[in-house]
Amino acid sequence: MQSIDDKILESVRKCGRGTVFTPSRFSQYGTAVAVQKALERLTDEGRIIRVARGIYCYPKTDTDLGLGVIYPGFDEIAQAIAKRDKAQIVPAGAYAVNKLGLSTQVPMNVVFLTSGESRKVVIRNGRGILFKHAAPRNFAFENSFAQLLSVALKEIGKGLEPNDCLD
Secondary structure, eight states, X not given: OOOHHHHHHXXXXXXXXXXXXXXXXXXXXXXXXXXXXXXXXXXXXXXXXXXXXXXXXXXXXXXXXXXXXXXXXXHHHHHHHHHHHTOOEEEEHHHHHHHTTSOOOOOSEEEEEESSOOEEEEEETTEEEEXXXXXXXXXXXXXXXXXXXXXXHHHHHTXXXXXXXXX
C-alpha cells in the first residue's frame, strides 16, 4: 500500500514538471491534515517547492544553463488559485498592458480582477499577486484575449482627458 506522500508525488509527476497545485487537489488521498503534512514532508525533502501559503509546485530545473530551479510564473500561480476558488480572473492594470506588449513597465505586484474574494498573495521577495473583486461585466467576454484587451484599454485610458487625443 502506498503512502499519501507517494500517491501525491505520483499524481504530480504524471502532470509533469512546472505543475502548480493546491492541497485540495489531493483530498481523495486522506484528510486535509494528512495531505498538508505529506506536502510539508515532500517540501522538506526538496521534491516539491512551496510557492506561497497553500500553493505548491513540482519545479522545473534548468541543467543547460545551470540556473537550477525555475519558479512558476504569476499567471500559472493565479490560475491555480482561481481554479481552487472556482473564480474567473483576468489580468489588470499595468500587468495587462505589459502582457499585450503595449508597455515595457513590469509591475512589482501583479493585479488580477476576480469574480471571487479580494486578497493579496505574497510570493517571494516582497512580490505578490493582488486579486481585486470586480463586477460581472468585466468577465462578459467569452474570449480571454478580448477580456485582456478590454482591461488594458481601460488602464491606458485612465489618465486621458477627452480632448487629449485631439492635440
